[in-house]
Amino acid sequence: MSCSKYMPAPVCLIENYENGKLHVKKEAKDILDAINEPVVVVSVVGLYRTGKSYLMNRLAGQQSGFALGSTIESKTKGIWMWCVPHPNKKGHTLVLLDTEGLGDVAKGDSKNDSWIFCLAVLLSSTLVYNSRGTIDNTAVEKLHYVAELAENIKIKSAEDEEEGEDSDFVMFFPSFTWVVRDFTLDLEIDGKKVTDDDYLEFALNLKKGLGRKINDYNLPRECIKRYFPSRKCFVFPFPVTSQEDMTRLEILQDQDLAQQFLEVTKHFCDHLFVNSAVKRLKGGHIVTGQLLGRLVEIYVDKINSGEVPCLDNAVVVLANQENQAAVQEALKVYQRGMEEVKNMLPISIEYLTCEHQKFSRLATSEFMKRSFKDEKTEYLKKLEVS
Structure with missing residues (x-):
């Protein structure tokens, strides 16, 4: 199918009700049902108001689409979807999932945030985490949802459970890309120039020693390393010089944006187009749009019933x-x-x-x-x- 014909703009895939319940939207499910091609699924997660939607619009090859918003209010509620023909893989569909901003003070429901994060992990072949400023301890701590994954997702059904299950997660989780926006520091460690990826690995180094403070510091880093062995990092400079322009990104033309920002954006998009894998089920079966739609329903039903999604059961x-x-x-x-x-x-x-x-x-x-x-x-x- 020609996805652009069907999807001139994103639609809501999973609606997030105020009572914490999730609902799969029929319009989005119908679109997925019509896609018999293999899908490459890229999800973006991150704190609200960090500019996640701008990157997704760029991946879709569009100036606008996913709501950017220019106020402190979170614009994306639930999970929104945009299906476009894959620019590099003929006969494949690129499915972009833009998630509700985590940590929205107006919502005040961290468990609901955890489920949104889990769904992004379960559904995607590449997970993009978007943050601002630097990868400091605060930024890593805000990714505490990773540490909760072992509690919120099961690989095996109850009768097949065994010790050490979380080591299996790696085989079925997406690749991980950390995007740092509005980065102003020099990429240097001990006076030597380093790459974006070196910067991420340096930030994920563990502290030696014992004690609660050290354990708290190390836990999210250990989880990121364990669950996402395939990691990439991109640091983006400020896109514009004025604060006023920061709120108008979707109407600004390329010539209005900083050249270095545009270069990193292109590098980021090219990397995902080339390296994001086709979504597969446990066992290696390729996921089409049709199967993805069914997976969404299975996982959302399980979460709404108060149970933990299980990869084995979903495949069965x-x-x-x-x-x-x-x-x-x-x-x-x-x-x-x-x-x-x-x-x-x-x-x-x-x-x-x-x-x-x-x-x-x-x-x-x-x-x-x-x-x-x-x-x-x-x-x-x-x-x-x-």
């Missing part, structure tokens, strides 16, 4: 849904073919048998294209006896 539910649909699609192929044969009657038994076998093979082929994790061939057998 998704596989059952897909395999049932695959059986129905395969049956249609067989029935359409045999309907044509029926219109040719009378015919010989040999010809009828030959056509039956031909359309049975076509139906099986159709089933195999869509089905996954039918390890006990339960659904293939259903197709054969139908």
Whole structure:
């Protein structure tokens, strides 16, 4: 499908109600249902009013789209989605997810923030964390949602649980990119020039020693390192010189923005276009827009019911849904073919048998294209006896 035709602007994917409940919007789900291509999913998270939406608009190749806002009020509520044709991968769709700003004082619900953060992690193949100023201890502490991931997401279902489960997280979590906006320092450590990535790794160094203060300092850093071994950093200078222009970013032309800011923006976008992977399920199955829409519903239902989302269970539910649909699609192929044969009657038994076998093979082929994790061939057998 040509996504730009369907999505001239972002739509709300997950609405965040005041009572803390989440709701999947039908309009967004319908858009995902129409995408049969593999998806590359980039989510951006961060404190509210840090300019997350500007970067997402740039990734979409647009000047505006995701609401930027120019006041201290948080503009993005819930999770908003924009699907565009992938600029580098033909036959793939780039799904951009802009999340509600974390730490919005008007909301005052840190648990709800944790779920928004978890959904961004669960749904994306690349997670962008957007912050302002420097990567100091305060900035790292504000990413405390990472330390809560092991409590809020499970890899295995209860009966398969075992010690050391969080070491499995790495295999299924997105790559991680930290964006530091309005950075004014020199990129130097001990008098030597360093890269953006060196700066991030330096900020994530652990302190030696024991005691509560040191443990509190090390915990978020240990979690970031453990859960996101694939890490990247971009430091952005101020885009403009005047405070007034900072509130008008989406209407400013490129010539009004600082050259270095534009260069980093281009480098950031190019990096994500080339390096963001296709979203895959546990087990390696490629996620299409259709499957992504179903995943969103499965995870949101689980959170609303007060349970912790489990990757294994989500894949099982998704596989059952897909395999049932695959059986129905395969049956249609067989029935359409045999309907044509029926219109040719009378015919010989040999010809009828030959056509039956031909359309049975076509139906099986159709089933195999869509089905996954039918390890006990339960659904293939259903197709054969139908």
